[in-house]
Amino acid sequence: MKHIIVFIEAKDSQSLKRTSHEALTAAQSIAGGASITAFAVNGSEQALQSAGNYGVQSVVLAQHELLGSYSSTATAEALAQYARSIDADIVIVSGNATGKEIAPRLSVKLKAGLLPDCIALSGDTTSIAATRPVYAGKAHITVHSASGKAIIALRPNVFTAKQIGSDAATITAFSPNLEARHARVQVISTMKNEGTLDVAEADIIVSGGRGMKGPEHFPLVEQLASTLGAAVGASRAVVDAGWRPHGEQVGQTGKTVSPSLYIACGISGAVQHLAGMSSSKCILAINKDKDAPIFKVADYGIIGDVFEVLPKLDASLKAMLHG
Amino acid sequence: MNILVCISQVPDTTTKIQVSGDGQTIDKSGVKFILNPYDEFAIEEGLKLREQFGGAVTALTVGSETSKEILRTALAMGVDKACIVKTDAQLDSYNVAENIAGFAKNISPDLIIFGRQSIDFDSSSMAPMVAEMIDMPSISVVSSWKIEGNEIQAERDIEGGKEILSTTLPCVISAQKGLNDPRYPKLPDIMKAKSKPIEEIEPCHGNHLVSLSSMALPSSKRVGMIVGDSDADITSIVTALHEQAKVI
Numbered sequence: 001m002k003h004i005i006v007f008i009e010a011k012d013s014q015s016l017k018r019t020s021h022e023a024l025t026a027a028q029s030i031a032g033g034a035s036i037t038a039f040a041v042n043g044s045e046q047a048l049q050s051a052g053n054y055g056v057q058s059v060v061l062a063q064h065e066l067l068g069s070y071s072s073t074a075t076a077e078a079l080a081q082y083a084r085s086i087d088a089d090i091v092i093v094s095g096n097a098t099g100k101e102i103a104p105r106l107s108v109k110l111k112a113g114l115l116p117d118c119i120a121l122s123g124d125t126t127s128i129a130a131t132r133p134v135y136a137g138k139a140h141i142t143v144h145s146a147s148g149k150a151i152i153a154l155r156p157n158v159f160t161a162k163q164i165g166s167d168a169a170t171i172t173a174f175s176p177n178l179e180a181r182h183a184r185v186q187v188i189s190t191m192k193n194e195g196t197l198d199v200a201e202a203d204i205i206v207s208g209g210r211g212m213k214g215p216e217h218f219p220l221v222e223q224l225a226s227t228l229g230a231a232v233g234a235s236r237a238v239v240d241a242g243w244r245p246h247g248e249q250v251g252q253t254g255k256t257v258s259p260s261l262y263i264a265c266g267i268s269g270a271v272q273h274l275a276g277m278s279s280s281k282c283i284l285a286i287n288k289d290k291d292a293p294i295f296k297v298a299d300y301g302i303i304g305d306v307f308e309v310l311p312k313l314d315a316s317l318k319a320m321l322h323g
Numbered sequence: 324m325n326i327l328v329c330i331s332q333v334p335d336t337t338t339k340i341q342v343s344g345d346g347q348t349i350d351k352s353g354v355k356f357i358l359n360p361y362d363e364f365a366i367e368e369g370l371k372l373r374e375q376f377g378g379a380v381t382a383l384t385v386g387s388e389t390s391k392e393i394l395r396t397a398l399a400m401g402v403d404k405a406c407i408v409k410t411d412a413q414l415d416s417y418n419v420a421e422n423i424a425g426f427a428k429n430i431s432p433d434l435i436i437f438g439r440q441s442i443d444f445d446s447s448s449m450a451p452m453v454a455e456m457i458d459m460p461s462i463s464v465v466s467s468w469k470i471e472g473n474e475i476q477a478e479r480d481i482e483g484g485k486e487i488l489s490t491t492l493p494c495v496i497s498a499q500k501g502l503n504d505p506r507y508p509k510l511p512d513i514m515k516a517k518s519k520p521i522e523e524i525e526p527c528h529g530n531h532l533v534s535l536s537s538m539a540l541p542s543s544k545r546v547g548m549i550v551g552d553s554d555a556d557i558t559s560i561v562t563a564l565h566e567q568a569k570v571i
Contacts, residue, residue, distance in 0.1 A: 097482060100451075100463060105454075107448075107532070108417075109455065113417075113533040114416065114446075114452075115533065117446070133541070134443065138340040139340050139538050139539065142536045144533070144534055147530070185490045187486050190484060190487075191484050191485045192483055272337075283545070284564065297543065300549070300564065302560060309552050
């Protein structure tokens with residue numbers, strides 16, 4: 001029998017991160033008859049048990065003094081030891097910040113092919129193929145592990161999480177063999193951005209570009225974002241010009257996002273910007289230039305002046321949402 | 324401080340990508356190749372640390388003869404030594420990491436610096452992968468940091484915020500944009516760099532762990548409903564977002 005391990009992380013004391021739900025759902029889609037076990041290094045009983053909602057019956061919780069504060073290197077070692085103990089064939093992680101640190105180490109520790117930043121999976125545990133974007137998303141490659149074992153990292157927000165049950169998963173303790181040398185990297189503290197919703201976590205993003213003509217016009221973008229409960233994003237041009245903070249930048253040298261809806265306001269659609277948002281599920285572009293490249297990748301487009309369109313769009317959305 | 328900076332040559336960001344006849348690689352005709360943009364921050368960080376702590380900076384790349392161009396850039400910026408693991412083969416990330424790890428084991432650097440990702444394959448995996456192969460700690464996507472003796476404190480962006488981490492030298496890091504302001508090489512240094520030696524190293528052909536079966540342009544399955552800006556047009560879009568796309 002084949003074995004899949006899914007690395008999961010708690011979001012708070014009651015639930016798991018959405019990226020963990022996505023990883024659990026992806027595991028279901030390729031499992032065939034394979035067993036799936038979730039693996040965590042921290043999390044409350046309630047949060048870990050909720051993995052049961054995503055089809056997993058068993059969560060293995062690694063416990064060790066050196067896992068007290070988060071360490072990417074100790075986590076990778078603990079997970080690798082567990083994977084070896086059950087001769088796991090596939091380890092699935094989210095390609096979020098945490099996953100990107102541990103997946104390459106797992107690849108080396110387990111001599112398993114690393115398939116990073118995947119946007120689609122096909123096949124089953126005997127022969128799994130992954131599709132991933134390269135050249136800033138201008139091409140897609142299909143890759144598979146040549147070694148029989150695979151470490152798969154999923155691009156966040158692409159695999160839609162699906163609840164399929166409501167039985168609490170059972171939690172089993174695992175005691176890895178860790179020494180100080182395994183925990184040489186430690187997280188000392190984490191700072192959450194207060195107030196504003198991060199583009200990397202938002203389901204809807206409203207982004208402004210040079211067509212907004214100045215920082216003083218961004219309240220139009222912010223207003224639309226507020227109506228939709230969306231994050232505000234920005235093109236590189238407006239960040240470089242100092243109109244918006246770097247944290248809002250979407251694109252090749254900013255953040256890569258895959259929201260359900262991306263609204264591009266006054267953004268022409270340079271390839272470097274598309275690199276950051278082309279895997280958005282739905283794209284609406286507003287630009288007064290009918291030949292702007294953004295219209296070639298948009299699902300919906302409004303050719304018009306953002307200063308006139310945005311207030312009307314906001315009013316129309318408010319009417320529909322609160323109507 | 325003995326610093327190793329690992330850099331790679333990639334197609335320019337504005338390149339129009341076409342798949343070549345083999346169905347697995349890009350068509351290189353007419354493509355302009357550049358130093359991976361994130362690697363500029365890596366080179367600059369190495370040079371700044373040498374200025375602060377003394378020592379030497381070595382730039383390394385794994386690639387074909389044309390990759391020497393980026394080593395010339397690194398030399399012009401001020402690195403002390405430039406080396407190339409010379410191969411025309413299309414190595415995957417794991418094999419590149421094995422070659423870098425092999426080189427690093429020979430020079431025992433205090434610090435290895437990468438750019439956070441190369442903009443061709445966007446794997447973001449080299450720093451942790453090489454670090455694992457040579458049993459070093461690593462921190463990726465470092466946006467700011469300080470070194471005191473052997474102690475390191477670094478800051479990196481995570482979803483919705485930042486992490487502050489601690490580790491010790493020797494270690495591997497990857498540089499985020501904004502870690503520093505890369506210097507522009509001066510013309511006299513560019514000219515001198517043309518005749519500086521570049522050490523060539525034989526590649527090792529290690530473990531084949533990942534196979535690439537095909538490359539294709541993404542299929543565009545976008546709806547493509549483009550309208551004007553009349554009130555009726557805007558209403559039609561809102562309706563479509565709600566009823567067709569079901570995203571609001």
